[in-house]
Amino acid sequence: MHTPGTLHVVATPIGNLGDLSPRALEILRTVSAICAEDTRHTRQLLAHFGLERPLLALHQHNEDAQAQQLVARLRAGDSLALVSDAGTPLVSDPGFRLVRAARAEGIRVSPVPGACAAIAALSVAGVPSDRFVFEGFLPAKAAARRERLGQLASETRTVMFYESAHRIEETLADMAAVFGGARRAVIARELTKLFETVLDGELTALQAQVAGDPNQRKGEFVVIVEGAGEDEDARIREGQRLYAKLSEYLKPSQAAKLAAELSGAPRKALYSLGRDDAEA
Known part of the structure; x- marks a missing residue:
């Protein structure tokens, strides 16, 4: 045998x-x-x-x-x-x-x-690494990508993504819109290769930096986003609570917009709620 x-x-x-x-x-x-x-x-x-x-x-x-x-x-x-x-x-x-x-x-x-690119990036990112989640590649289509990000907006753990060169600009723009432009993040590009770069800062600044430098739109990317802080997490929870109540009287899109204004939560963090209700 x-x-x-x-x-x-x-x-x-x-x-x-x-x-x-x-x-x-x-x-x-x-x-x-x-x-x-x-x-x-x-x-x-x-x-x-x-x-x-x-x-x-x-x-x-x-x-x-x-x-x-x-x-x-x-x-x-x-x-x-x-x-x-x-x-x-x-x-x-x-x-x-x-x-x-x-x-x-x-x-x-x-x-x-x-x-492992994700772990290598996390090791040099300078973000909380005791608790983290790995999301892999986000959906290619914009609506599905924003919906996934909306589901992660209140995540308090560090969140890691892979992204390709031809979608990095769109993804950063969506992250800034959904998570809020002030959320801190790290972009690790071409790790261990000749043109390795690691950029860190607020999402809005990183988005502008990548948009303004063609070299930063080449290669393979790991994007690491810090988790929602307690204040931000509380705003999102309040926004979700308000949305649930307002949607009884308003169209889902109107309810999501007003709930975001009243709570201070990023509007697109509530986008998926309104979209799901509209499709139900």
Whole structure:
């Protein structure tokens, strides 16, 4: 009877190739195959370190179908590595279905820690880091993005997002509108790469800084927003209470606008309430 193999979940660099750990190199060198989100990208990484291993594509479009085949290989004794294009797998990347399927079969799943853009950004942001939430990428469509932000407006923990270059301006504008322009935030761009920058300040100022500098609209971004303070949280709760009462007599949009004016809460923090009621 075969001894089952191990599924190694291997973190890869987010930029600087020197961040690939010796242990990760050894695992990648010795596994039977490597499951990669983009085999072309991973092949380049392996080539840099002089490694040649079989690569298997595992992405959001084929993970369900591939998972059972890969589990069968693990049961037969093969050890496999799971990597994403950059950073720690499963953090806004595919892989959890394979991990879940392997664990359900009693197969050992072992982490090989390393770089993670969100945690790297948090470590240099200078914001409260004892309690935080990771939201990944916001919705691409403006209305859905504002609605999600409205749901987070009263969140007291530090909130972290990933964002792309072609949406960073719109996202910052929406954050300033929903959270309030005075809310402090940090933008970490191209971490560990040649043009790494970390900007901090109020959302309105950061929005203007990014809008005014094309270089700050290139690359990959982590946006970290400080949680709502007690005063702000109280204003939002009061705004929600007022909205609930006013909406009994006014249209949802009118109720949200008036509740924001009376409570001092950011108007768009109540936007999703009015929108939800209008669609109900």
